[in-house]
Amino acid sequence: xxxxxxRILRELGELGSVTAVAEALRVTPxxxxxxxxxxxxxxxxxxxxxxxxxxxxxxxxxxxxxAAIEVESALARARxxxxxxxxxxxxxxxxxxFHSAGSAFFPLLLRGLxxxxxxxxxxxxxxxxxxRFPALTRDYDLxxxxxxxxxxxxxRAVAATTLLHEPLDVALPVGHPLASRPxxxxxxxxxxxxxxxxxxxxxxxxxxxxxxVANRRLDIxxxxxxxxxxxxxxxxxxxxxxxxxxxxxxxxDLVLRPLSGVHARRHIxxxxxxxxxxxxxxxxxxxxxxxxxASIRGTAPHV
Numbered sequence: 267x268x269x270x271x272x273r274i275l276r277e278l279g280e281l282g283s284v285t286a287v288a289e290a291l292r293v294t295p296x297x298x299x300x301x302x303x304x305x306x307x308x309x310x311x312x313x314x315x316x317x318x319x320x321x322x323x324x325x326x327x328x329x330x331x332x333a334a335i336e337v338e339s340a341l342a343r344a345r346x347x348x349x350x351x352x353x354x355x356x357x358x359x360x361x362x363x364f365h366s367a368g369s370a371f372f373p374l375l376l377r378g379l380x381x382x383x384x385x386x387x388x389x390x391x392x393x394x395x396x397x398r399f400p401a402l403t404r405d406y407d408l409x410x411x412x413x414x415x416x417x418x419x420x421x422r423a424v425a426a427t428t429l430l431h432e433p434l435d436v437a438l439p440v441g442h443p444l445a446s447r448p449x450x451x452x453x454x455x456x457x458x459x460x461x462x463x464x465x466x467x468x469x470x471x472x473x474x475x476x477x478x479v480a481n482r483r484l485d486i487x488x489x490x491x492x493x494x495x496x497x498x499x500x501x502x503x504x505x506x507x508x509x510x511x512x513x514x515x516x517x518x519d520l521v522l523r524p525l526s527g528v529h530a531r532r533h534i535x536x537x538x539x540x541x542x543x544x545x546x547x548x549x550x551x552x553x554x555x556x557x558x559x560a561s562i563r564g565t566a567p568h569v
Contacts (some may be wrong), residue, residue, distance in 0.1 A: 269341060271305040272334035274298055275313065279323045279331040357547035359385045362392040362402055363410035366493050367534055370513035371410060371429075374558035375551070385547040393491055395466035399537060400424045407548050408555070409537040414468045415529045420537060427552075429559035430512065430534040434472060435522035437500045437509040445521045452527050456480035459505035461488040461496055468532060469508055475528040512562050534559075 277287045288295040306313055313327035363371060368391050379385055392402055399411035403424050420426045436455055438445045444454060463469045477484045487505050490496050493514040496507045501519035509522060536555055542548050
């Protein structure tokens, strides 16, 4: 038995005929009769009987119809409970981000949502390979993920919206011979030692593209994912690196130069399972992420 069948039985007890039930529920009498037959198959005793040309409830049918009132009341309370939960403005919302996005977005989120009555944030850092970001939506309400412009799209099982299209620049020490140039090409930087991410992370595709355009294999001397550490190594003369223009912290001993000749830009996307945004608190945090992205774009220095 299901909720709809129990409601039909209840209505039949109150209205007294299949035709009247059909009119009340705005379906055909044959549809009502079919649902009653399906309900009867799951019950060992007769629920209806003929009274002339009418179908009426037996004692067992009347007992089940009375129970149906309790079932509908319980389901209504459950729906109201879920609605109240979904509309709570101060519900808990978990947000995960890779390191540079967390550094840029988390402080803005905390400041933007400070004060009573707002969502309760639970923030986490998750620096994973690109293909592992969608799986994080099982554990977090919202996941900040990155992929390159020409990278594969996110699976359709998750919803994704782009917060930033962020350029990737070449980071050099202030005194480097190439630092005086306003723009760099793959040929300019291909003979330099390089600091880059571990395999499986999106930036590697851009590194490979630089080598491909310059027709040579880059000399990768260090593998470091955390941009704050990368900045220190570049400043100390450890090599060149690709750095995000807006979300990495500025360093007094570094300069960033645009790279021409290759696609050097990444998406910062927010991923979530579609059902998560049924909650008001999650929608509030998502809107605040978009405001934070606009702030990051607006205050970032132009290169």
